[in-house]
Amino acid sequence: xxxxxxxxxxxxxxxxxxxxxxxxxxxxxxxxxxxxxxxxxxxxxxxxxxxxxxxxxxxxxxxxxxxxxxxxxxxxxxxxxxxxxxxxxxxxxxxxxxxxxxxxxxxxxxxxxxxxxxxxxxxxxxxxxxxxxxxxxxxxxxxxxxxxxxxxxxxxxxxxxxxxxxxxxxxxxxxxxxxxxxxxxxxxxxxxxxxxxxxxxxxxxxxxxxxxxxxxxxxxxxxxxxxxxxxxxxxxxxxxxxxxxxxxxxxxxxxxxxxxxxxxxxxxxxxxxxxxxxxxxxxxxxxxxxxxxxxxxxxxxxxxxxx
Numbered sequence: 001x002x003x004x005x006x007x008x009x010x011x012x013x014x015x016x017x018x019x020x021x022x023x024x025x026x027x028x029x030x031x032x033x034x035x036x037x038x039x040x041x042x043x044x045x046x047x048x049x050x051x052x053x054x055x056x057x058x059x060x061x062x063x064x065x066x067x068x069x070x071x072x073x074x075x076x077x078x079x080x081x082x083x084x085x086x087x088x089x090x091x092x093x094x095x096x097x098x099x100x101x102x103x104x105x106x107x108x109x110x111x112x113x114x115x116x117x118x119x120x121x122x123x124x125x126x127x128x129x130x131x132x133x134x135x136x137x138x139x140x141x142x143x144x145x146x147x148x149x150x151x152x153x154x155x156x157x158x159x160x161x162x163x164x165x166x167x168x169x170x171x172x173x174x175x176x177x178x179x180x181x182x183x184x185x186x187x188x189x190x191x192x193x194x195x196x197x198x199x200x201x202x203x204x205x206x207x208x209x210x211x212x213x214x215x216x217x218x219x220x221x222x223x224x225x226x227x228x229x230x231x232x233x234x235x236x237x238x239x240x241x242x243x244x245x246x247x248x249x250x251x252x253x254x255x256x257x258x259x260x261x262x263x264x265x266x267x268x269x270x271x272x273x274x275x276x277x278x279x280x281x282x283x284x285x286x287x288x289x290x291x292x293x294x295x296x297x298x299x300x301x302x303x304x305x306x307x
Contacts, residue, residue, distance in 0.1 A: 002076055002081050002082060003076075003082075003090065005073065005074070005076065006053065006054060006057050006075070006076040006082065006087070006090075007050045007053055007054070008053045008073070010285055010286055010289045011049060011053060011182060011186075011289070012046065012049060012050075013182075013289050013292045013293040013296065014049060014144070014148045014178075014179040014182055014292065015042075015045040015046045015048070015049035015148065015152070016042065016045070016046070016293070016296070017175055017178065017179075017292055017293060017295075017296030017297075018045060018148060018149065018152035018153040018156060018172070018175045018179075018296075019038065019041050019042045019045050019152065019153075019156045020156075020296055020297065020300040021153055021156075021171050021172075021174075021175050021296055021299050021300050021303065022041070022152065022153040022154060022155065022156025022157040022158075022168055022171070022172070022175075023038045023041070023156050023157065023160060023300070024299070024300035024301070024302075024303035024304045025153070025157045025165060025167050025168040025171050025303050026156075026157045026160035026161050026165065026168070027160075027161050027165055028160045028161055030304055033160055034108075034159075034160060036108075037105060037108060037109065037159045037160060038156065038159075038160070040101045040102075040104055040105040040108075040159075041105065041152075041155065041156045041159055043097065043098070043101040044098050044101045044102050044105065044117070044120075045148075045152050045156075047094050047095070047097040047098035047101065048094075048095075048098045048120055048121070048124055048147075049148070050094045051091055051094035051095045051098065051121075051124050052124045052127055054087055054090050054091040054094055055091045055124065055125060055127065055128055055129055056127065056128045056135075057075050057076050057077050057078075057082075057087060058077055058084060058087040058088060058091060058129075059128040059129045059133065060075065060077075060078070060128060060199075061075055061076070061077025061078040061084065061087070062077065062084050063197070064197055065193070065194065065197040065199050073282075095121055095124065095125075098117070098120075098121065099117065099121065102114070102117035103117075105159060108159075109158070109159045109162060110162065113155075113159075116151060116155060120147055120151065123143055123146075123147055127140060127143055135199070135201060136198075136199045136200050136201065137200065138200055138201060138202040138204075138205045139202075140183060140187070140201060140202065141180045141183055141184065141202050144176070144179050144180050144182075144183045145176040145177070145179065145180045146176070148175075148176065148179040149172050149173065149175050149176015149177070149178075149179050149180070150169075150172045150173070150176055152172075152175070153168060153171055153172035153175045153176070154168050154169055154172050167229055167303070170225065170228060170229055171225075171226070171229060171299065171303065173225050174221075174222045174223075174225040174226045174244075174295075174299070175222075175296065177218045177219075177221050177222040177225065178218070178219075178222045178288075178291070178292040178295065178296070179292070180218055181215055181218040181219050181222070181254075181288055181292070182285070182288050182289060182292060184202070184203065184211060184214055184215045184218060185215055185254075185258060185281060185284050185285050185288050186285055187201045187202065187203035187204075187211070188203050188208065188211045188212070188215065188258070188261075188281060189277070189278060189281035189282065189285070190203070191203050191204055191208060191211070202214075208262055209262065212258055212259060212262045215255070215258055216255050216258070216259075219251045219254055219255055219288070219291070220251060220255075222251075222295060223244065223245060223247070223248055223251060223295065226241055226244035226245070226295060226299050227241065227242055227244065227245055228241075229241035229299070229302070229303065229306075230242045230302070230306075237305050237306055238306050239302075239306075240301070240302035240303065240304070240305035240306040241299055241302040241303060241306065242302065243298040243299070243301055243302040243305075244295045244298045244299040244302060246294075246298055247291055247294040247295040247298055250287065250290055250291035250294055250295075251291050251295075253287045253291070254284055254287040254288045254291050257280050257281070257283050257284035257287055258280075258281070258284045260280055261277040261280035261281045261284065262277075264276040264277045264280060
């Protein structure tokens with residue numbers, strides 16, 4: 001289905017993981033958690049992720065950033081599968097779902113959440129839309145780290161406890177690093193076409209090699225930060241967050257694919273950009289998403305065990 005494809009399912013763990021980890025990081029005992037609040041937080045996160053993906057498809061399609069030379073999953077607007085008008089409606093619909101769920105959550109928890117929600121919606125629209133989309137200014141990674149890392153994780157914990165817990169903030173840094181890594185590998189793949197279209201993402205600004213180093217740092221720092229949540233340990237169950245380290249082999253797979261792609265022979269001027277490295281980076285994107293989901297599930301389980 002074209003709308004599911006346009007929602008970019010491989011990126012959706014970036015919305016699910018912070019809610020799982022944030023809820024597990026709550027001081028409220030597992031048996032007393034409000035699952036209705038957790039469900040609403042998940043709806044908000046997923047709706048915003050889908051809205052960002054739809055808006056990106058729309059704006060990159062009409063601006064000419066997405067072309068036939070682009071490597072990776074097809075884009076609905078650029079390929080003509082969906083009209084710009086229909087994609088606008090879908091983007092607004094996704095934002096409306098997020099807004100309604102956010103209003104319900106604010107009514108249950110506190111109206112201070114309205115400000116956070118409004119900022120998230122504005123950030124979603126400004127990512128690739130408007131006169132100066134900040135994704136083209138090299139700030140997309142900042143948006144992802146803040147909203148799909150810090151805000152989504154700490155926010156999911158806050159709606160349970162109605163106060164911010166330090167361990168949720170630490171966990172949020174790890175979650176944000178993983179979400180950012182997903183964007184970094186995506187932008188690494190798109191360097192040739194983004195650069196040709198004048199879209200100055202962080203990957204374009206850094207260049208391929210430094211972007212590879214950034215990706216590697218994000219992937220491994222996430223595991224290290226998650227491990228820190230196990231200390232200080234006074235009893236065996238306090239070591240629960242170390243379960244996240246079981247996902248390390250998946251981190252190795254993702255970084256290996258990215259480094260292999262970076263070493264791949266670069267195409268000549270008569271070859272479509274990214275033909276050699278593209279399939280490797282598409283596989284790396286999937287591997288990064290699996291690592292993100294695995295470490296999120298394991299960290300959430302570990303935090304819940306620690307209590």
